[in-house]
Amino acid sequence: MEGENGENKAEGSIQGYESLHRLLESNLKPELFKEVNRIILGLNCGSPLERITLPENATSLSSKFNFDIQAFSFKADKEMLREPRVVRVGLIQNSISLPKTAHYADQKKAIMDKIKPMIDAAGASGVNILCLQEAWMMPFAFCTREKKWCEFAEPVDGESTQFLQDLSRKYNMVIVSPILERDLKHGETIWNTAVVIGNHGNIIGIHRKNHIPRVGDFNESTYYMEGNTGHPVFETAYGKIAINICYGRHHPLNWMAFGLNGAEIVFNPSATVGELSEPMWPIEARNAAIANSYYVGSINRVGTETFPNPFTSGDGKPAHMDFGHFYGSSHFSGPDSSCTPSLSRYRDGLLISDLDLNLCRQIKDKWAFRMTARYEMYADLLKRYLESGFEPQVIVDPALGKPEHR
Numbered sequence: 001m002e003g004e005n006g007e008n009k010a011e012g013s014i015q016g017y018e019s020l021h022r023l024l025e026s027n028l029k030p031e032l033f034k035e036v037n038r039i040i041l042g043l044n045c046g047s048p049l050e051r052i053t054l055p056e057n058a059t060s061l062s063s064k065f066n067f068d069i070q071a072f073s074f075k076a077d078k079e080m081l082r083e084p085r086v087v088r089v090g091l092i093q094n095s096i097s098l099p100k101t102a103h104y105a106d107q108k109k110a111i112m113d114k115i116k117p118m119i120d121a122a123g124a125s126g127v128n129i130l131c132l133q134e135a136w137m138m139p140f141a142f143c144t145r146e147k148k149w150c151e152f153a154e155p156v157d158g159e160s161t162q163f164l165q166d167l168s169r170k171y172n173m174v175i176v177s178p179i180l181e182r183d184l185k186h187g188e189t190i191w192n193t194a195v196v197i198g199n200h201g202n203i204i205g206i207h208r209k210n211h212i213p214r215v216g217d218f219n220e221s222t223y224y225m226e227g228n229t230g231h232p233v234f235e236t237a238y239g240k241i242a243i244n245i246c247y248g249r250h251h252p253l254n255w256m257a258f259g260l261n262g263a264e265i266v267f268n269p270s271a272t273v274g275e276l277s278e279p280m281w282p283i284e285a286r287n288a289a290i291a292n293s294y295y296v297g298s299i300n301r302v303g304t305e306t307f308p309n310p311f312t313s314g315d316g317k318p319a320h321m322d323f324g325h326f327y328g329s330s331h332f333s334g335p336d337s338s339c340t341p342s343l344s345r346y347r348d349g350l351l352i353s354d355l356d357l358n359l360c361r362q363i364k365d366k367w368a369f370r371m372t373a374r375y376e377m378y379a380d381l382l383k384r385y386l387e388s389g390f391e392p393q394v395i396v397d398p399a400l401g402k403p404e405h406r
């Protein structure tokens with residue numbers, strides 16, 4: 001079987017294919033692919049998600065600057081009392097351009113130069129809300145545990161925010177900007193923060209990452225604190241949005257809390273590598289969208305980032321100078337279990353989707369997850385669990401002959 005790129009299998013490709021979707025599409029007969037698609041990507045209002053044609057000025061930017069661009073449309077059923085509430089949403093995934101030894105100011109500028117044409121393409125496509133990847137303004141250096149990378153941290157209204165504020169004003173676009181934040185008013189402490197910039201360039205608010213990873217090379221507590229902002233939902237001109245930053249996607253209660261606060265779209269800006277999490281990636285976001293009757297926009301960076309000095313993770317494996325491959329694969333999941341194909345596994349990309357927000361309530365009415373949830377039962381268990389004298393509720397088979405108390 002030959003990959004779509006023939007002999008030159010790009011690094012990060014799946015046997016030469018940009019994504020699992022492309023691999024299946026190229027190798028299955030059309031009728032088989034249709035069935036596989038129906039099961040893997042689901043149906044939206046009874047049909048596969050439709051692709052949207054984007055304006056020429058957007059697609060020409062993708063050709064000129066060599067980034068993947070794809071667009072889809074999630075529909076909802078027609079209602080009698082409400083008009084459709086369609087919002088156009090974009091996700092950007094990108095690699096880092098300069099070596100990690102370059103001057104930090106140059107590294108930051110190179111990233112901005114790289115994502116600018118992608119944001120312009122989103123603007124040209126009429127995107128209303130755009131989200132960037134986790135800590136987009138720096139290399140993902142947290143694996144190194146070297147303190148020098150803290151220099152990349154910026155105040156909420158710093159250089160990266162100002163760069164995006166101009167673009168949000170230009171394109172009348174809400175932009176979610178995940179950065180490494182330097183909190184000047186609280187002893188210059190550092191947080192992993194999403195800044196929500198309104199469509200007039202105003203800062204609506206921030207959310208700080210709730211859960212810090214402690215897995216493999218992802219030992220990020222060396223750099224930033226556990227978030228103290230709870231589960232805010234930001235009511236923007238285009239809908240109610242929230243941000244669940246990266247590792248928070250492994251925590252179902254974290255997803256739930258954004259839903260309880262009324263989110264209609266939850267973004268999951270991430271940085272994660274193939275060996276660690278790729279089989280989990282398409283499942284967790286999709287499950288969250290289903291369980292909480294909202295849309296999820298999942299974003300992961302792309303490429304392999306090599307650092308000047310070797311590091312280990314205390315797992316007995318040899319010291320190494322990179323995390324592994326960030327596998328991109330950004331995608332949208334809908335509350336009705338439908339899902340877009342993923343962006344490329346190795347190229348920069350812009351994924352756009354029209355989301356009819358009416359679908360959230362329609363799915364709540366259909367499946368009644370909120371009404372069947374039994375929150376009081378879980379609240380009671382959690383309350384007892386947090387007490388020091390907690391005893392797990394385990395009923396032992398008497399035939400095991402175990403003593404009542406161990």
Ligand SMILES: NC(=O)NCCC(=O)O
Pocket residue numbers: 134212213218245246247248270271272273276277
């Ligand atoms: N950045 C981050 O939280 N990565 C953790 C790895 C993962 O959750 O897959």
